[in-house]
Amino acid sequence: MVKVMFMGTPMFAKRILEQLYLEENAEVIAVVTQPDQPVGRKQVMTPPEVKVLAQQHNTPVYQPVKLRKEYGELLSLGADMIITCAYGQIVPNEVLNCVPLGAFNLHASLLPKLRGGAPIQRAIMNGMMKTGMTLMKMSSRMDAGDMIAKSEVEIEQSDDYGTLEEKLMDSGVKLLHEWFDRLCAKDYTAEPQKEEEATFAPIIRPEEEKITFTGNYRDVYNHIRGLLPRPGVYAKVEDRKLKFWHVSVSEMTTDRPDGEILPFIGGNLCVALAGRVLVFEEVQYEGKKRCAARDFKNGVGRTLVGKRFY
């Protein structure tokens, strides 16, 4: 049995950890994850998904606030290998070097493209046609380690962040399963990344959640679906926010100005952009619950036809 220390935090990491528990040759001896965070309006302290799963398996959980300074404990656990996925902190070299079989990371892009914290969202927002998972050795620089294996995932025009993330999680789980035993046996080669081809996927900034209905309709469409269903996007009209929880592009054309709210079609909210029509099926008006565009139309929505988003 190979003693594995897992490091990860959100849902994506949880799925990888699940697979580790299923691996016959793996014994998860420790899980390192981010501290519990206050969540929502009520600021309820909520544990990371990974922590919940680890506790169900009675695995010791470590939640250092600053791993850079609080890693002493981890060095003496006797782990053979480290697997990380979306942990959220830089792992110090002392930790990476304390395991004989090495430290590996699963990253949700085809490296060296899209290094960083939001590779899935950026892949869609950039209009890319494919992305994937990369299994790599960890290095001191974020997502810059030598690459061991990749699996590609097509990006469909209808994918949003949620559906693509799901595909990538499946892909990542499969990749880990295929390679885990070989990692244990040191039966792999690691190819350095071509630095000159590296691109970056910085985490989503709050202001990116506001959409501006200008420019190419496809860019805006990609931008929106890259941020759905989380964190969501909005535009302003009549001095209030309108959040969009769904988007598609209509075949129709229009001569209305960018950002104008067109008459509802089939109960859906339609917005003009660059001669084309963006269609929203589910929305949320500021101060209100999210609801089908059809319901929105029956109330506030119908008073907004002809108005423009800004």
Next chain:
RNA sequence: CGCGAGGUAGAGCAGUCUGGUUAGCUCGUCGGGCUCAUAACCCGGAGGUCGUUGGUUCAAAUCCUCCCCUCGCAA
């Protein structure tokens, strides 16, 4: 006490500021009609303790008070 919005038929809203005829609109639903046909149209019906408590008043959805809940922002 972080800031703000709101709780009115199954749904989304108006009405509240300037209390007072049968609480209205857009949908849905049920029944009927029209059409080659429709996310179309016409006619008719059912469905509401106006979030909860107490108060002011001849009279409260509307004014005052308590509480509960929802949502946006900030964190």
